[in-house]
Amino acid sequence: MSDAIDTSGAAANGFEPRITAFVCNWCTYTGADLAGTSRLHMASNVRIIRLPCTGRIDPLFIIKAFERGADGVIVSGCHPADCHYTTGNYHARRRFAVFHDIMEFIGVDPRRMTFSWVSASEGAKWRDVVNEAVTNVRALGPFDAYRALAPEDAGVATPAGPAAEVATPAATAKAEAS
């Protein structure tokens, strides 16, 4: 497996995706740590959030990540039959299967969500999961669509002025949104 990071497209528009990873403590987090101690080269776009088990991961975490500007997410845990809590990942598997499918139905590109089983000894696999996720999401571009569904600022009212003031599309859109 190559250590090389695929940076194609990175220089072109300068966009670097922000990826949030929800990982289980016992397997993937340790595997990611192994990738670090092994000095494996991998993309640095990922912010890891450690949880005791994938079974703890609520789909709302992923929704929140997208709401707040994550361009992609990774969810990773122990292989089936290896869960530290015996059955947590089995529950997560069903929960995320349904979540993944319904998000695609709603219109969220499934390539923005990466699900994986990475064990504590699979540092190299973690590197590959990360690099592949970053490459995919970089190609897809920023995911502003979810975050932009809410108005950013407080100034939503039409400003005061004489009746002759022209209503620009932006002002009308803001006024409609208010």
Next chain:
Amino acid sequence: MNELRELARTLLTDGTVRVIIGWEAARRGARPVFVTDPADTDKLIFDTRCVHNLVTYLNPRRDNVAELGKIGLVVKGCDAKAVAGLLREAQLTRDDIVLIGVRCGGVLEEAELPEAVALSSENVAPRCYGCDNREPKLVDHLLGEAQPDPPRPIMTIDERVAALDARPLEERWAFWTEQFSKCVRCYACRQVCPLCVCERCVAEKSRPQWIESSAHPRGNMSWNITRALHLAGRCVDCGECERFCPVGIPLSLVNRKLQQIVAERYDYTVSDDPENPAPIGDYRLDDKQEFIK
């Protein structure tokens, strides 16, 4: 209908139940009725306007219904599935309720009519097509004559879901953001759903605030996805959420899609057998995981 009224009268008179919850005719159509006096049982009706899923009144949070006493509930097949859902989740004890099943041939989509009308492909509720529980099994009494299959609607819900699925991803996103931007966060969908029984809904949790409460499209998107997900494998397709929505969001499409997902992945369809466990909360060692690296 006489059969229903007589049974209701008997159950009330001999004290088996203290209240019968069924449907009555009112100025604007059929509506739920709570009969405590045997003399009032003549109000009870059952016709194509009786779309309401009365199981919502079994919600453990409804103190004002529980205080009326032991309930005799009139249920159609879809409603009985909701009772099974509550039993599966230990929200209800079977002995605490008397279930009066009615044989059903389908209901109207727009049911608020002064008189009942016969069903046709143009007026039937699309969710009735293909119903597998027109003679509910989870009941203490089963009334009425055998009914013919509901007519096929002009477009079934599966066809509507397929039409959406056939569109490119960006169009689906545009469709759903437009639909959810109409949402005013009245939570009618949640209030009327017989299976939304959480004492404290996640939408109301403020520390932390998981779901933004303002009715902007982003808060609405997160709310609507969460609502649907929390019903995965539990929704009985009674259609009440969509019917109650004051702004007309087509919730039946996302509910049906979730049913298709659990059917395809876990070979599961919701039934009125409470012994049949719900798919989420359950697992198999060989569950499909093609989407996992």
Next chain:
Amino acid sequence: MSNAEATGTTHFISDDHLRSLTGDLLGAGTEVIAPVAVDVCASPSAIASSACLRPGVKPVDIEYRVLADATELDLSRGLPVLSLKQYFLPEYEALCGWREHGTEVEIEAVPTEFAPRVVLAAKPCDSAALAVVDKVMNWDYQDELWNGRREATTIVNLACPVIDESCFCTAVGTSPDDTKGADALLSPVEGGYLFEATTDKGRALVDAHAAYFTAEADSNGAEQRGRQAAEERAAARVRVAANLEIDAASVRDWIDTHFEDPLLAALGVRCNGCGACSSVCPTCHCFDIVDEEEGIGKGTRRRCWDTCQAPTFTLHASGHNPRDSQNPRYRQRINHKFSVYPLKFGEVLCTGCGRCTRVCHAGQDLVEILQAIDIAARRPEVAAT
């Protein structure tokens, strides 16, 4: 009785001129809000609506919208799905923004002055509702956002022919041709409309677009038109009065003194607490306030519509909830609208538009409820049977 009779000048404006007036307002950059017929089947919603697949007449929703073009103006006098409330108290609106700098907090104020705008062809029940809510919005606190929008807006009512048996405006102190809360009234007549301005803003609208109006005082056929309008409006009033007649003062006092009466206490048994009634109601005005963070250290404080029918509406921080079942919550709705608010502000917090009854899919019927209370209040011997 229309206020116009007291203030004088009636004008005539033709259909074409009304649309030209609209066009002129839009051309000058003035926001115009009016009923628009929305083709439900043209939108992607069609995929879910059986009504769009049926042969024959397609469903049309009427909504108050900001006009993009004068041709959108719908004068069919159908009832818009939502009231005008959203244009004065939006479903969600920013109250301020904040930004933290260390231990200091910078507040970003929102504008409270708004560009002048016009509402055309408003339903009299919707405009009257604005005047009713003005009272609470100027009670112990002057609501600058509400008042700012009210001040900026000129409202022209269009006399209503009465929608159906769920309307009851005359029972609660208004009428299908009222101008309460509005600045002028349009009454349909042959070839156009009579226009009666009842406030300075209404008169200013005529003056600014004088070319489109002809004063009835100097006109041929004025008497005929006047009679036509008066007859139609009187007939509408009779039609709606037939739906419900109550003595609002007796109802108010009876509710005030019969809080524990079973008639009031059992009203909520069918209700699901969905709050659809509050969202479509032109006089319901309760709101929640939330702080929504955008990233670390900055965010927006917003208010958004709330409903007294929601289970957590009166949930205290201690965990106690004085209205913890639907019966007290529904009683509260009736109590507030028909007793508490009238006792406090002298206005019924309801203008009889009937939307709550039409939108309630659990069968709550306000005409039926008010009738029952009125009977209990005025004819207790009938109520007892």
